[in-house]
Amino acid sequence: MRTMYDHIEKIRQHNPEIRLDIGQPDLPVDQRIIEATVEALRAGKTRYTSAYGITQLREALAELHNVSTDQVLITVGGKLPIYAAIYLSGKAAVIHPGWPAYEENLEFLKKPYTTIHATFEDQFCPSFELLDSTFDLILTNYPNNPTGTVLSRAKMKELVDLCNDHQITLLADEIYSFLVYDDFVSFMEFDCEDLIYIGSFSKSFSMTGYRLGYVVSSPQWIRKLEDFQVHTVTCSVEFAQWAALKALTLREEINSKAHDIYVSRKKATEKALAGIGVPFVPCQGAFYLFPKIQVDSELFGEELLKEGVSVIPGVFFGDYSHHFRLSLVSDRMEEAVSRMGAVLERLT
DSSP: OOOHHHHHHHHHHHOOSEEOSSOOOOSOOOHHHHHHHHHHHHTTOOSOOOTTOOHHHHHHHHHHHTOOGGGEEEEETTHHHHHHHHHTOSSEEEEESOOHHHHHHHHHTTOOEEEEEOOTTTTTOOOOTTOOTTOOEEEEESSOTTTOOOOOHHHHHHHHHHHHHHTOEEEEEOTTTTOBSSOOOOGGGSOOSSEEEEEESTTTSSOGGGOEEEEEOOHHHHHHHHHHHHTTTOSOOHHHHHHHHHHHHTHHHHHHHHHHHHHHHHHHHHHHHHHTTOOOOOOOBTTEEOOBOSSOHHHHHHHHHHTTEEOEEGGGGSSOTTBEEEEOOOSOHHHHHHHHHHHHHHHO
């Protein structure tokens, strides 16, 4: 099975001038977080911790999300608890377009699943009609990777009600919730009877290499996910957890700065795409756009790579061969779109 990660590795070997393929912020880790990391190392914070995570970080996240500490688990990245939830599930539902890791994990674990296909014409808003009591897990990701869309409050309530009626666990991967351009509502604001909320420090603080995520859920789910973590990777890195604790104290300041930068890039990119006649659904959150083109996006991506710009073809996110994902992770977005326009002129 060819994965998006295989494709990214191929791109890495080409070493393009402007990389818009990877979902990694180009903004540096705040120096104060770096200093906290070094201080933790010097203080000997290099040992095993509880598989639940250090108490201070769990308490800080519990306060942030207005839950009790026993509802918080610190994890090795945001992907591990998603993998664990899939491992512990039966039949799942996955929304397309979506982060490829959901489906890749389901395939790897040989779990039965059904995809919900959302369309460009419907602004990538999914229909949940197929959900019934044969499902026990649905994977959601809003703000969405790769489209940058969010769900309306009404649509979220519809899904929560269906999950409650059919006893389906709703996994809400909201790692991009720090970056929204319009109104955003979290699934945590609804009365969902069985919710697994996934958070991360990777995107909001550019701490991708720290491999640190967290879960907010019921104490029952927290115990099950902790049991999975302790029997696989043991625990999260100790000094990374202390660095994350410092990051939370800077959360509003850092997120505000990132928001201003990404808003500027979003506006410039959307204007540039409109200028070359490429349609798109406006980005409502996260740092992605999923434009639609008339040519095959894999061919487009190959030709664009020759021009020093990398994107991800839409086929890695579902049945979207005429779409591609671009990440707003460069200060050369307008130049990149100009090169896209030149390639599209050649191919059409």
